[in-house]
Amino acid sequence: MNRWFAAGQETRRAREKRMADETLVEEIVRRYDGEIGMLIPMMQDLQTACGYLAVDQLKRLAEKLEVPLSRLYAVATFYSSFRLAPKGQHEVTLCVGTVCHLKGAGAISEMIREAFKVEAGGTTPDGLFSFQPVNCVGACALAPVMIVNGKYYDGVSKDSVLKILHGLPLAEPAVKGEGNK
Amino acid sequence: MTVAACKRFSAPADLERFRDELRRRPPAAARTVRVCIGTGCTARGSHKVYELFTQALKEVGAKAEAAKCVGCHGFCERGPIVVVQPGDILYQRVEEPDVAEIFRETIMGGRVVERLLYEDPATKARARTSAEIPFYKAQQRIVLAHNGEIDPKRIEDYVAVGGYSALAKALATMTPEEVLSEVEKSGLRGRGGGGFPTGRKWRSCREAPGEPKYVICNGDEGDPGAFMDRSVMEGNPHSVIEGMIIGAYAVGSRQGYLYVRNEYPLAVEHLKLAIAQAREFGLLGEDILGTGFEFDIRINRGGGAFVCGESTALMASLEGRPGEPRAKYVHTVEHGLWDKPSNLNNVETWANVPAILNNGSGWFAAIGTAKSKGTKVFSLVGEVVNTGLIEVPMGMTLRQIIFDIGGGVKGGKAFKGVQTGGPSGGCIPAQFLDAPVDFDELTRLGSMMGSGGMIVMSEDTCMVNVARYFTHFLMDESCGKCTPCREGLAQMLAILDRITHGEGQPGDIDQLRKMAGLLEGAALCALGKTAANPVMSTLRYFRQEYDAHIIEKRCPAKQCRGLFRYEISVERCKACGLCRKHCPAEAISGAKKTPHVIDQQKCTRCGMCLEKCPFDSVLKV
Numbered sequence: 001m002n003r004w005f006a007a008g009q010e011t012r013r014a015r016e017k018r019m020a021d022e023t024l025v026e027e028i029v030r031r032y033d034g035e036i037g038m039l040i041p042m043m044q045d046l047q048t049a050c051g052y053l054a055v056d057q058l059k060r061l062a063e064k065l066e067v068p069l070s071r072l073y074a075v076a077t078f079y080s081s082f083r084l085a086p087k088g089q090h091e092v093t094l095c096v097g098t099v100c101h102l103k104g105a106g107a108i109s110e111m112i113r114e115a116f117k118v119e120a121g122g123t124t125p126d127g128l129f130s131f132q133p134v135n136c137v138g139a140c141a142l143a144p145v146m147i148v149n150g151k152y153y154d155g156v157s158k159d160s161v162l163k164i165l166h167g168l169p170l171a172e173p174a175v176k177g178e179g180n181k
Numbered sequence: 182m183t184v185a186a187c188k189r190f191s192a193p194a195d196l197e198r199f200r201d202e203l204r205r206r207p208p209a210a211a212r213t214v215r216v217c218i219g220t221g222c223t224a225r226g227s228h229k230v231y232e233l234f235t236q237a238l239k240e241v242g243a244k245a246e247a248a249k250c251v252g253c254h255g256f257c258e259r260g261p262i263v264v265v266q267p268g269d270i271l272y273q274r275v276e277e278p279d280v281a282e283i284f285r286e287t288i289m290g291g292r293v294v295e296r297l298l299y300e301d302p303a304t305k306a307r308a309r310t311s312a313e314i315p316f317y318k319a320q321q322r323i324v325l326a327h328n329g330e331i332d333p334k335r336i337e338d339y340v341a342v343g344g345y346s347a348l349a350k351a352l353a354t355m356t357p358e359e360v361l362s363e364v365e366k367s368g369l370r371g372r373g374g375g376g377f378p379t380g381r382k383w384r385s386c387r388e389a390p391g392e393p394k395y396v397i398c399n400g401d402e403g404d405p406g407a408f409m410d411r412s413v414m415e416g417n418p419h420s421v422i423e424g425m426i427i428g429a430y431a432v433g434s435r436q437g438y439l440y441v442r443n444e445y446p447l448a449v450e451h452l453k454l455a456i457a458q459a460r461e462f463g464l465l466g467e468d469i470l471g472t473g474f475e476f477d478i479r480i481n482r483g484g485g486a487f488v489c490g491e492s493t494a495l496m497a498s499l500e501g502r503p504g505e506p507r508a509k510y511v512h513t514v515e516h517g518l519w520d521k522p523s524n525l526n527n528v529e530t531w532a533n534v535p536a537i538l539n540n541g542s543g544w545f546a547a548i549g550t551a552k553s554k555g556t557k558v559f560s561l562v563g564e565v566v567n568t569g570l571i572e573v574p575m576g577m578t579l580r581q582i583i584f585d586i587g588g589g590v591k592g593g594k595a596f597k598g599v600q601t602g603g604p605s606g607g608c609i610p611a612q613f614l615d616a617p618v619d620f621d622e623l624t625r626l627g628s629m630m631g632s633g634g635m636i637v638m639s640e641d642t643c644m645v646n647v648a649r650y651f652t653h654f655l656m657d658e659s660c661g662k663c664t665p666c667r668e669g670l671a672q673m674l675a676i677l678d679r680i681t682h683g684e685g686q687p688g689d690i691d692q693l694r695k696m697a698g699l700l701e702g703a704a705l706c707a708l709g710k711t712a713a714n715p716v717m718s719t720l721r722y723f724r725q726e727y728d729a730h731i732i733e734k735r736c737p738a739k740q741c742r743g744l745f746r747y748e749i750s751v752e753r754c755k756a757c758g759l760c761r762k763h764c765p766a767e768a769i770s771g772a773k774k775t776p777h778v779i780d781q782q783k784c785t786r787c788g789m790c791l792e793k794c795p796f797d798s799v800l801k802v
Contacts, residue, residue, distance in 0.1 A: 037519075039501030040484055044443075071502075078503035078660075079484025081443045097405030098600070098636050099562045101650050135487065135654070137444060138408030140562035141221045141257035141569065152224035158792070 097136030189463030219253025252416015373527030404603030424531030602631030607718025
């Protein structure tokens with residue numbers, strides 16, 4: 001908690017945010033009766049609400065559940081669906097399952113990483129999109145498949161992927177109230 | 182909603198009465214239409230197609246229920262699939278503009294739209310119903326029987342086709358012991374990979390000391406190229422739930438868990454809804470069907486870790502911990518979730534249970550081979566003409582599956598092999614195409630059944646690269662708990678990387694074999710123990726490809742960069758200059774009207790010329 005007071009006084013906005021965060025975490029813990037076995041669902045709900053797992057919220061969750069923060073960190077880093085940094089404005093998922101791989105998804109993944117300076121599981125420096133290569137989305141008839149914000153693109157190639165990704169609109173830095181979608 | 186729909190069933194007879202009532206109900210319209218909302222069809226826009234149908238129905242004043250969303254039909258290659266009843270008319274590749282025509286011609290006029298029917302590529306004959314399509318002809322559907330027929334969001338649909346009758350039968354007329362022995366006699370084996378006899382597992386759990394006991398459904402279908410379980414969970418969620426309740430009754434459990442893969446949001450949605458409906462109808466929760474039996478199910482979403490398909494890792498995940506497996510000499514049926522007796526089965530296994538109780542163990546045991554009973558769902562993918570989901574009796578040959586049902590290799594290429602069993606399975610070459618597919622035969626061939634992925638590979642697939650891909654996959658997904666798996670796979674991958682880059686050395690294969698033996702003997706869980714399978718099975722059947730890479734520095738399938746050359750065909754080149762313009766190494770020369778040439782000294786083998794050539798004149802040699 002000390003962090004909040006480090007600068008002397010907590011600003012009104014920071015205070016409001018802290019209260020909102022606290023209610024959110026409390027709400028989620030209550031949803032599962034505080035049962036530690038439901039830790040993963042709790043963290044999934046937290047991530048759904050905020051887009052990622054913020055350190056402050058994880059600390060709060062650990063406090064509420066009376067477990068060390070390291071336990072939450074272990075879970076967050078073990079499972080690939082958790083992210084500890086904010087996500088980009090768009091979500092780009094590339095299937096690199098066996099069939100997609102046979103049809104060239106590996107080279108496409110490599111190209112995206114190079115062209116947009118983005119790591120697997122990371123976000124582009126300009127915050128345009130988060131890039132997640134996944135093992136299989138089970139749409140093998142459409143291979144290679146890329147999913148952008150839930151929309152499936154089938155039979156993609158390096159060229160078509162570039163066209164799709166360059167066409168993504170880059171909005172102004174996140175506006176207040178838009179984050180919880 | 183009818184009166185019956187709002188109240189709980191307090192006796193098995195209530196369920197039967199409700200079923201009779203549902204069956205007597207007149208259909209919503211003279212002709213109804215079913216739109217597939219499986220993943221493949223959805224990705225191609227079937228939701229929009231469904232919306233357009235409901236809109237059209239509304240405009241003519243028909244009931245909206247005349248259009249129905251149904252689960253995967255299996256024929257993903259030809260999606261979106263639309264079926265009109267009566268007549269079972271199957272339309273394929275239906276796009277938005279086609280809806281108006283189907284509505285006008287078939288639904289209103291009763292005429293068939295010929296151009297949307299499936300056309301046999303060989304005979305050019307058009308098939309009107311699914312039964313006439315070769316893809317469906319050889320299949321036998323038990324688990325997928327009602328997929329594509331019922332609306333997965335409506336419990337009424339499931340009840341109308343006989344749903345929950347097996348549960349009623351078990352609770353009202355059978356003791357848990359009788360249920361157990363029925364499943365034992367059926368010869369059902371686990372569909373998740375191991376093929377362990379289901380009945381024996383149930384009995385061990387029942388007899389294990391300790392309370393409470395747990396029943397778990399493994400829906401963490403992580404094998405790339407496999408989507409059988411997903412289609413069952415999405416398309417017929419109640420069948421899984423019914424199987425679990427019956428299992429709980431036999432084992433003596435009151436709490437069940439459904440562990441569903443994170444990448445399957447639709448499956449979670451449908452299962453959640455199905456559980457809520459089952460509770461509402463008194464089929465889950467306290468006093469099920471008024472018999473005093475109590476059982477409930479909770480859904481957990483996976484976190485995106487392949488290793489959680491392993492039973493002990495899955496249980497660790499259910500306890501809210503990282504999914505690390507533990508040694509299996511302590512059996513999970515005795516010490517599983519929260520250290521209590523736990524019975525875990527795969528989605529498809531559970532979905533088989535109602536059919537076994539309904540039709541009897543004798544009926545089930547009559548299907549399949551001596552030691553593998555019943556049917557198996559496979560996802561037939563890769564370089565095959567008819568990609569999709571199929572269900573066939575055990576013992577069908579690979580040739581029947583790949584050529585009769587699958588339509589052979591895409592583009593008329595030669596068949597090289599089929600990869601079965603997921604990442605830790607193996608590749609089976611053409612000489613074993615006539616092998617019957619069952620648990621033991623696949624194991625004998627150095628592969629395994631796994632959960633049922635079948636990836637067809639053509640002559641253009643480099644088997645060393647395939648082995649490298651799976652090794653990379655498994656290294657990524659290794660939880661890191663035991664050293665042989667964590668370090669061994671990394672070392673094996675390093676060797677395979679070298680080989681595919683043309684830097685292989687003569688001792689590499691021995692080294693791979695040595696490490697494979699180590700993994701098999703010393704790794705902690707099934708993931709590690711079988712992780713060398715892709716390498717070992719490709720070494721067994723495609724040794725010459727490894728040798729070509731290592732000794733001749735040549736990739737026979739022309740897939741590994743640097744191990745083949747690009748050349749421009751003098752006959753085909755139109756001298757358009759596109760390749761020359763795009764070549765990053767300036768290795769291509771040529772003037773107007775003269776075929777272009779690649780300078781092999783300058784060429785970096787990037788493949789840009791091949792991608793850019795509009796006339797397919799760049800060849801791999």
